[in-house]
Amino acid sequence: GAVVSQHPSWVICKSGTSVKIECRSLDFQATTMFWYRQFPKQSLMLMATSNEGSKATYEQGVEKDKFLINHASLTLSTLTVTSAHPEDSSFYICSVLTSGSPREQYFGPGTRLTVT
Amino acid sequence: GQNIDQPTEMTATEGAIVQINCTYQTSGFNGLFWYQQHAGEAPTFLSYNVLDGLEEKGRFSSFLSRSKGYSYLLLKELQMKDSASYLCAVVDSNYQLIWGAGTKLIIKP
Numbered sequence: 696g697a698v699v700s701q702h703p704s705w706v707i708c709k710s711g712t713s714v715k716i717e718c719r720s721l722d723f724q725a726t727t728m729f730w731y732r733q734f735p736k737q738s739l740m741l742m743a744t745s746n747e748g749s750k751a752t753y754e755q756g757v758e759k760d761k762f763l764i765n766h767a768s769l770t771l772s773t774l775t776v777t778s779a780h781p782e783d784s785s786f787y788i789c790s791v792l793t794s795g796s797p798r799e800q801y802f803g804p805g806t807r808l809t810v811t
Numbered sequence: 812g813q814n815i816d817q818p819t820e821m822t823a824t825e826g827a828i829v830q831i832n833c834t835y836q837t838s839g840f841n842g843l844f845w846y847q848q849h850a851g852e853a854p855t856f857l858s859y860n861v862l863d864g865l866e867e868k869g870r871f872s873s874f875l876s877r878s879k880g881y882s883y884l885l886l887k888e889l890q891m892k893d894s895a896s897y898l899c900a901v902v903d904s905n906y907q908l909i910w911g912a913g914t915k916l917i918i919k920p
Contacts, residue, residue, distance in 0.1 A: 729908070738898065738912045739854065788853045800844065800908070805853040 698722050699791055701803035708779055708810055716774045716806045718789030724769035725791035729800070730762075733786040745772045779810040813837045815911035817899050822917045823889055831884045831897050831914045839904020845873050845884045846898040848913065854898055857884065886916075894918045 698721040708714050718728060728745040743764050744752040751764035763775040776783055788805040814836045823829040835843070842861040846854035860866055860875035860882060872885040884897055899911040 738910045740910075741908060744907070786851075786853075799856070799859055801856060802846075802853045807851075 699789065699801050699803040701787075701789060701806050703806060704804060705807040706809070708808070710780055710810055711778055713775055713777045714779055714808060716776070716787055716789075716808075718772045718774070718803050720770045720791045723791060723793065723801075725772075726769065726794065727792040728766060728772040729790045729792065730764060730772070730774050731788045731790070733788065733805075739788065742774075776808065779808070781810045784808055784810045813901075813903065813909045815899055815901060815909055817897075817911040817914045819912070820915045820917065822919060823886075825889055825891060825918055825920050827889050828885065828887050829889060829916065831886075831899075831916065833882045833884070833899035833911055835880050835882070835899070835901045835909070835911075837901045837903045837909050840877060841902040841904065843873075843875055843882050843902070844898075844900045844908070845871075845882075846900065848896045848898060850895075857897075889918050891918050891920070 700719045702717045706714055726747045730742045731739040732742050733739045741754050742757045745764050745766040747766045747769050753759045761777055766772040786805050786807050788802055790800050790802045793799045817833045842859055844859050845857040847857050848854040858873035860873050863875055863877055865874045870887045875882045896913040896915050898913045900908045903909055
């Protein structure tokens with residue numbers, strides 16, 4: 696299956712600062728990547744669908760100006776949490792969707808963000 | 812609305828067999844995933860079913876009935892390391908993943 700990496704694996708930042716999380720598809724060119732968020736003891740929640748070369752599609756309730764997504768190449772998508780607040784502390788996970796049939800989804804290892 | 816139902820928690824004994832059920836109601840269907848997630852880690856892909864029937868992968872098997880909107884994950888010869896949450900997710904007509912809340916599986920010696 697596809698290998699997906701995320702960087703950083705964990706980050707602590709101060710309230711009001713911005714944090715960038717990278718998601719790389721190491722051995723597969725992904726036109727579609729997903730960004731998820733998981734709060735403690737809750738299921739994964741889809742934040743947005745990242746499409747290479749076009750604007751991301753955000754889920755209802757996700758602020759597009761706060762969570763900036765850039766999918767500039769077939770192997771890299773970035774999520775920037777702008778003006779982070781303690782309530783943004785969460786586990787952020789990206790995934791890639793294969794283009795074959797049937798389509799399969801592979802997840803990155805996740806990034807744990809703590810905003811103090 | 813779209814809905815995925817699975818039990819919140821299950822307990823089983825090491826060496827035994829456990830079946831985790833998942834029922835779904837979604838707008839369209841393009842497959843069903845099962846994932847395993849240990850606390851603090853990202854989910855790990857277990858299986859993907861798009862056609863009716865049983866798919867076996869070692870100790871894990873997954874079954875799908877599209878007409879009944881039903882799937883199950885079967886775990887055999889349970890090991891302590893199988894203690895985790897098991898997530899059922901359905902791909903809808905827009906290729907969006909609809910997630911269940913997960914089933915926490917507790918394995919006892």
